Amino acid sequence: MSSIIELGEDISYKYSFKGKRLIYWPQEENYIGNMEASVERYKSELTKLYQSANDDEDIHFIAMDSQMIQKAIDLTNQVIFEVTEKCNLSCTYCALGSTYKNVSVERCRNMDWQTAKSILDFYVQKWKNDRPKKFKKFCYIGFHGGEPLLNMKLIKRIISYIEKKEEIKELNFLYSMTTNGTLLHKHIEYLVEKNFILHVSMDGDREMNSYRVDKNGKEIYDDLYHNLKIIQSKYPQFFKENVEFLSVATNKNTNPGITSFFNKEFDKNSEIHLLSSTMVADYEEWESMRRKKDDTKSEKNDNKYLSDFLRLFSGNFYNHYRSLLDNPKTVNTLPTGTCIPFTHRVFITARKDIIACERIGFERKLGRVSDNGVELDLISIRDFYNNTLAKFKLHCERCFKKEACTVCFLTNEKYFDESFTCEDFYPVSHLKRCIKETVNFLRERAGKANNY
Ligand code: SF4
Ligand code: SF4
Numbered sequence: 001m002s003s004i005i006e007l008g009e010d011i012s013y014k015y016s017f018k019g020k021r022l023i024y025w026p027q028e029e030n031y032i033g034n035m036e037a038s039v040e041r042y043k044s045e046l047t048k049l050y051q052s053a054n055d056d057e058d059i060h061f062i063a064m065d066s067q068m069i070q071k072a073i074d075l076t077n078q079v080i081f082e083v084t085e086k087c088n089l090s091c092t093y094c095a096l097g098s099t100y101k102n103v104s105v106e107r108c109r110n111m112d113w114q115t116a117k118s119i120l121d122f123y124v125q126k127w128k129n130d131r132p133k134k135f136k137k138f139c140y141i142g143f144h145g146g147e148p149l150l151n152m153k154l155i156k157r158i159i160s161y162i163e164k165k166e167e168i169k170e171l172n173f174l175y176s177m178t179t180n181g182t183l184l185h186k187h188i189e190y191l192v193e194k195n196f197i198l199h200v201s202m203d204g205d206r207e208m209n210s211y212r213v214d215k216n217g218k219e220i221y222d223d224l225y226h227n228l229k230i231i232q233s234k235y236p237q238f239f240k241e242n243v244e245f246l247s248v249a250t251n252k253n254t255n256p257g258i259t260s261f262f263n264k265e266f267d268k269n270s271e272i273h274l275l276s277s278t279m280v281a282d283y284e285e286w287e288s289m290r291r292k293k294d295d296t297k298s299e300k301n302d303n304k305y306l307s308d309f310l311r312l313f314s315g316n317f318y319n320h321y322r323s324l325l326d327n328p329k330t331v332n333t334l335p336t337g338t339c340i341p342f343t344h345r346v347f348i349t350a351r352k353d354i355i356a357c358e359r360i361g362f363e364r365k366l367g368r369v370s371d372n373g374v375e376l377d378l379i380s381i382r383d384f385y386n387n388t389l390a391k392f393k394l395h396c397e398r399c400f401k402k403e404a405c406t407v408c409f410l411t412n413e414k415y416f417d418e419s420f421t422c423e424d425f426y427p428v429s430h431l432k433r434c435i436k437e438t439v440n441f442l443r444e445r446a447g448k449a450n451n452y
Helices: 028-053 066-075 113-130 148-164 184-193 221-234 236-242 255-266 283-289 293-299 304-313 321-326 378-396 428-451
Strands: 004-006 013-016 021-024 059-061 078-082 138-144 172-179 197-201 243-249 270-274 331-333 346-348 353-355 367-370 373-376
Touching (some): 004 428, 021 028, 078 113, 113 148, 113 346, 113 367, 113 373, 138 148, 148 172, 148 184, 184 197, 184 221, 221 236, 221 255, 236 243, 243 255, 304 428
Parallel strands (some): 059 331, 078 138, 138 172, 172 197, 197 243
Antiparallel strands (some): 004 013, 013 021, 346 353, 353 367, 367 373
């Protein structure tokens, strides 16, 4: 991949991708007059630019091996249980509803105690023995559904089991739940007592929230709003610190509308997600509910190119404080942004399947809980990942987003087709446009500032 990028004749800059430098490169006639004063510094920057062009490639793509997976399993500190498949609602846009082809079987199972216990016993051993001290402090237990509040019996049993385990007494357990909020009034005392973090799904006011309906098609807004207001007045501190909102962007709401609703009603913000676009079965239905792309764009008040530039091309963005300290010249990494499975968490379904996380398709099983306990075949997990990553590598090597890629191949079924192309591929033409737009934007702002 060429390092020094010619941005075009209409712009007085060049860019060094490896050196992450944008160099002012004036036309000959401007050079003498404008740059004379700092000509020494300019020369030195130019030298650095050319030196960086000869550097080795910063990113080396590697394959996954089973030790990496084992290490991730040993260090996992977040376990998420799908305690039930059942839900008391039938939201129109539900990823498990008729608009999508995610589900070929009726979702009617509860997780049984033996499955939960096998998982807990497996991880208690790890938490007790295998984790270096610095990772030992916190463990996160999440409850998903369906609607998890429909299986409170199992949730209480899991928590009670954890609390009684002597071997892990020194650990702090933090519990969280993603809920539709309609049954909160029945269980709120227990949830407050255990200091749960609640992620409540709500899309805004009555109209904005109207895809969220019960089994009879009745909108649930009034019940949900009522529940939330009661919690807010009865447990104000808990509400303030432990309740978070998740919203889906649809054609019935806008980002400013959602933000203003949650600010005004609850003094909070909401995390806004797009309607899922994978495994769509009924495109007409999906298209009718989807927020049109342009709506989302016009709502952004930041400059997209500037944020891309700062994140991807400025050399001043660090994913983690450790990369700031290490700042290695060459990074060995897997292609794409897909994590090594179980690095962040593990997800257990009510059907006893073990999945990398709750955000990906349930058919991508990596293991199972059986009568013999937890079954994970590291070799087949490794081969499954490497087969797809090897195909991605060909794209990623030519892509200018590879250092800050956020694509997880498990989140899009298209990536399992033989002839897929990465939807986020960032060619050199995008990079040039990004830099030009950023420079123009900053110069325009600087010009305006000078006029004040
Ligand atoms: S979405 Fe992909 S990258 Fe993110 S935690 Fe899940 S498996 Fe890992
Ligand atoms: S955006 Fe796509 S092609 Fe680019 S690095 Fe990420 S996965 Fe690879």
